[in-house]
Structures are given as structure tokens and as C-alpha cells.
Amino acid sequence: MRILVTGKNGQLGRSIQNIVNTDTKIGNNQSLNDFIFVGREDLDLSSKSSISYYFSNNDKFDLIINCAAYTQVDRAEQEAELANQINHLAVKQLASIASNKQSRLIHISTDYVFDGESNKLYLETDTPNPINVYSRTKLAGEKALQTVMPMNALIIRTSWVYSEYHNNFVKTMLRLGKERDEVSVVSDQIGSPTYAADLADAILEIIKHKKFRDVAQTTQIYNYSNEGKISWYEFAKEIFKLAEIDCKVSPITTQQYPTPAKRPRNTLMKKDKIVKVFNIKISHWKSSLNTCMTILKKQ
Ligand SMILES: NC(=O)c1ccc[n+]([C@@H]2O[C@H](COP(=O)([O-])OP(=O)(O)OC[C@H]3O[C@@H](n4cnc5c(N)ncnc54)[C@H](OP(=O)(O)O)[C@@H]3O)[C@@H](O)[C@H]2O)c1
Numbered sequence: 659m660r661i662l663v664t665g666k667n668g669q670l671g672r673s674i675q676n677i678v679n680t681d682t683k684i685g686n687n688q689s690l691n692d693f694i695f696v697g698r699e700d701l702d703l704s705s706k707s708s709i710s711y712y713f714s715n716n717d718k719f720d721l722i723i724n725c726a727a728y729t730q731v732d733r734a735e736q737e738a739e740l741a742n743q744i745n746h747l748a749v750k751q752l753a754s755i756a757s758n759k760q761s762r763l764i765h766i767s768t769d770y771v772f773d774g775e776s777n778k779l780y781l782e783t784d785t786p787n788p789i790n791v792y793s794r795t796k797l798a799g800e801k802a803l804q805t806v807m808p809m810n811a812l813i814i815r816t817s818w819v820y821s822e823y824h825n826n827f828v829k830t831m832l833r834l835g836k837e838r839d840e841v842s843v844v845s846d847q848i849g850s851p852t853y854a855a856d857l858a859d860a861i862l863e864i865i866k867h868k869k870f871r872d873v874a875q876t877t878q879i880y881n882y883s884n885e886g887k888i889s890w891y892e893f894a895k896e897i898f899k900l901a902e903i904d905c906k907v908s909p910i911t912t913q914q915y916p917t918p919a920k921r922p923r924n925t926l927m928k929k930d931k932i933v934k935v936f937n938i939k940i941s942h943w944k945s946s947l948n949t950c951m952t953i954l955k956k957q
Contacts, residue, residue: 659692662719665726666695669821670766673858703748704740713755721762723861724752732918734792745795750802762810764861769817771797774922781928782879790919804877811877817925821854822953831894835903845891845909848924850883853946857882864936881927884943900951
């Protein structure tokens with residue numbers, strides 16, 4: 659398969675690259691050359707013509723993995739049009755290109771499509787109700803993709819992504835923990851962190867899987883995050899514990915920490931579907947955080 663991966667400089671894009679570069683035989687004798695990684699300098703999702711130009715000047719891809727997105731949740735409140743172009747209209751265009759060329763498409767979406775008011779684990783079939791601009795554009799992208807590409811695409815909803823790369827909660831806490839004696843972190847938003855390397859592994863497992871490769875499937879949504887249930891406050895405490903940083907973490911409420919974009923209260927997702935269909939093994943958030951922190955310590 660000739661595989662195009664967008665968002666090469668983002669957390670997930672870099673994590674996929676890292677695995678592909680270190681494991682030259684990604685199943686079924688795929689070599690490094692099967693993967694083409696692109697950033698916004700090659701394929702700018704904010705521009706319809708850049709997308710058309712890129713695909714008309716490159717040979718057909720068998721699979722597109724769309725890791726690029728407008729991910730700045732608060733800034734999206736001010737940049738709704740740009741967020742909508744990247745997270746919705748560009749996804750629709752990618753789906754249309756993939757459909758015309760009979761390529762497959764794996765697209766990444768978010769737990770934030772839900773309003774977070776449920777006290778149960780969210781299923782893929784639950785009704786979304788996004789509560790901020792970012793999430794509305796991500797949901798619009800999902801819906802457009804499903805309409806344009808009813809077959810051969812796969813949407814993975816993930817949550818609280820962190821990694822060794824780019825900006826994320828773990829790296830922010832490590833920085834703040836070194837600068838301050840105390841940090842206040844919200845304790846009433848509950849979710850599951852996702853180590854980008856684990857999600858990258860899961861994606862590479864999926865594309866090796868017979869069910870993905872051999873059978874024309876209706877487009878499906880799958881939930882994926884690490885196992886476990888925590889608040890941002892508990893997450894921060896564990897980060898400092900592992901990094902041996904002596905910084906006090908004080909729990910605060912969402913109300914005490916107002917942000918431009920509203921955040922859902924509880925976005926825990928049920929992951930049985932991805933586990934069952936693709937035989938994906940999911941690590942607990944604590945062991946994955948430990949792995950990431952061990953790598954960060956060596957940097
Ligand atoms: N981060 C989270 O907590 C989280 C949670 C749930 C779901 N997700 C979803 O997971 C996926 C991967 O997220 P991530 O954490 O890896 O995101 P990320 O680190 O912010 O990376 C996103 C990438 O998209 C690229 N991008 C932005 N605008 C672009 C444009 N106009 N054209 C082309 N590329 C553009 C960025 O390029 P530059 O590097 O040049 O800026 C960046 O490399 C996204 O779909 C996101 O919505 C993320």
C-alpha cells in the first residue's frame with residue numbers, strides 16, 4: 659500500500675513516523691517507502707486549491723491517514739472559519755478525493771463531539787452534542803466524511819492526546835512544575851488520556867488487519883484512548899510523581915478556571931468495538947505515561 663500521512667509534525671503524525679522509521683517491516687513486508695508523510699508546507703488543508711493541487715500532482719494513494727487538524731480548542735472560538743475549513747471542509751475534500759480514487763481513509767476525531775453530560779461511557783453510536791467551535795467543526799468533518807464516503811473509511815475518536823512532541827498537557831505540566839511551587843488544575847473534568855504512540859500503534863495494527871485490508875467495509879466510527887478514568891488534576895499529580903517534581907497540585911473546578919471554549923465534563927468512551935474488531939490491546943494510562951516520561955527524561 660502507498661500510504662499518505664498528513665500532519666507529519668503533529669503529535670500523532672510524528673508518533674506514526676517514529677514507529678515506521680524504527681520498524682522497517684510494518685507487517686505484510688511494507689517497507690519505509692510505502693509511507694509518505696506531509697506537513698502543511700506540502701499539503702495545506704486551509705486551502706482548497708492546495709489540496710486539489712497536491713493530489714493532482716501525485717500518484718494515487720491506497721490509504722490516507724489524516725492526522726492533521728486545527729487543534730487549538732480555545733483559539734477556535736475566534737477562528738471558527740479557519741477551524742471549519744481544516745476540520746470539516748478539508749476532510750470532505752479528502753473524502754471525495756479518496757472516494758474518486760478508490761482509496762481508503764482513516765480520519766481522527768475527538769471525544770469532544772459529546773457534551774460530557776452523560777454518566778455512562780460513550781458509545782460510538784451515542785448522539786453527539788458538541789459544546790464549542792472546535793468540536794462542532796470536528797463533528798461536521800465526521801458527518802461530511804460519512805456522507806461522501808459511506809464505504810472504506812474509518813473514523814477514530816480519541817481523547818486527551820499527549821506525547822513527547824508538540825504542545826500537550828504533560829509537557830506544559832513539566833514546564834510549570836519546574837517554574838512554580840504550586841499549580842491549580844481542574845478536577846471536575848473526567849476522561850482518559852491517550853499516549854499518541856499507543857494510538858499510532860493501534861492505527862498501524864488496524865491497517866495490517868485482514869478486516870481492514872481485504873473486505874470492503876461500511877464506514878465506521880471507533881473509540882480509542884488508554885484505559886482508566888481520571889481528572890486533569892489526578893493526571894498532573896501523576897506527572898509530577900513520575901518526574902520527581904516537588905510542586906503542589908491544588909484541585910479547582912471548571913468554574914474557577916474559565917476558558918474561551920467550554921469543555922465537556924465527562925468524556926469517557928467505551929472501547930470494546932476497536933478491541934473486538936481489530937484485536938487491539940489497550941494499555942492503562944499510568945503505564946503509557948510512564949513510557950512517555952521515561953523517553954522525555956532521556957531528551
Ligand atoms: N490533542 C488532543 O488532545 C486531541 C484530543 C482528541 C482528538 N484529537 C485529534 O487527534 C488528531 C491528532 O491530534 P494531535 O494531537 O496529533 O494534533 P497536533 O499535535 O496539534 O497536530 C496537528 C497537525 O495538524 C497540522 N495542521 C494544522 N493546520 C494545518 C493545515 N492548514 N494544513 C496542514 N496541516 C495542518 C499541524 O501542523 P503544524 O505542526 O505546522 O502546526 C500539526 O502538525 C486530530 O485530528 C485531533 O483533532 C486530539
